[in-house]
Amino acid sequence: MFGWYVEAQADRPVILWCHGNAGNIINRLENLRELYRIGLSVFIFDYRGYGRSQGRPSEEGLYQDALGAHDYLTRTRMIRPERIIIFGRSLGAAVAGELAAQKPAAGLILESAFPSIEAVAKFHYGGVPVHWLLGADFKLVNRLPQLSLPKLIIHGGKDDIIPLELGRQVFEIAKPPKSFYVIEGADHNNTYQVGGASYFRRWAEFVQTAFSLRSQEP
Structure with a gap:
């Protein structure tokens, strides 16, 4: 498995980034730069069959890759779980929820998430690269009601790939504590560009709150 660890400030939260189905980690350089600027370290990795990671992708394979990424942070980098914020966007949101x-982690951020592949299919497949996904479930709906860690759910108001209604369903099934951030005018792939400074401010506020809550636990 291939990945990048971008370290910002010591003892600050670390984002474990599960990317979406389209592209690979090199497509997220601008995001990483902005997160670095607000003091967040990031570990972003390519699933098997993506980018420079070898193998064939599968639902279970992606889940295993995310577990391996978490183990890398905690065992190799010796980062405490209470410093880790798990982030997933689009397909990666389902991977992040499973992880x-x-x-253990301090918080969970889901962006452009969907309850399940079946829910997306009920709307349409247009624009979603389905190839190997047709045999997968990715049922985030089965995991979110069980998760008690703080959650921030982000969605573009004009997302035409994963409609906003699916993002609302994700928020509704999630167990508190949770918050929902709709970026008006944003589509599936430009949330952070449209959101601008407000987008990264919401990130920073959520991460700090989740990190503080976890640090206060006995």
Whole structure:
């Protein structure tokens, strides 16, 4: 598995980034730069079959890759779980939710998320690269009601790939504490550009709150 660890300030939260189905980690350089500017370290990795990571992608394979990424942070980098914020966008949101159900973390950020592949299919497949996904479930709906860690759910108001209604469903099924941030005018792939400074401010506020809450636990 291939990935990048971008370290900002010591003892600050670390974002474990699960990317979406389109592209690979090199497509997220601008995001990483902005998160670095607000003092967040990031570990972003390519699933098997994406970018420079070898193998063939599968639903279970992606889940295993995310577990491996978490182990890398905690065992190799010696980062405490209470410093880790799991982030997933689009397909990666389902991977992030599964990871949060199996490994400890301070918080969970889901962007452009959907309850399940079946829910997306009920709307349309247009614009969604389905190839190997047709045999997968990615049922985030099964995991979110179990997760008690703080959650920030982000969605573009004009997302025509994963409609806003699906993002609202994700928020509704999520267990508190949770917050929902709709970026008006944003589509599936430009949330941070349209959101601008407000987008990264919401990130920073959520991360700090989640980090503080976890640090106060006995």
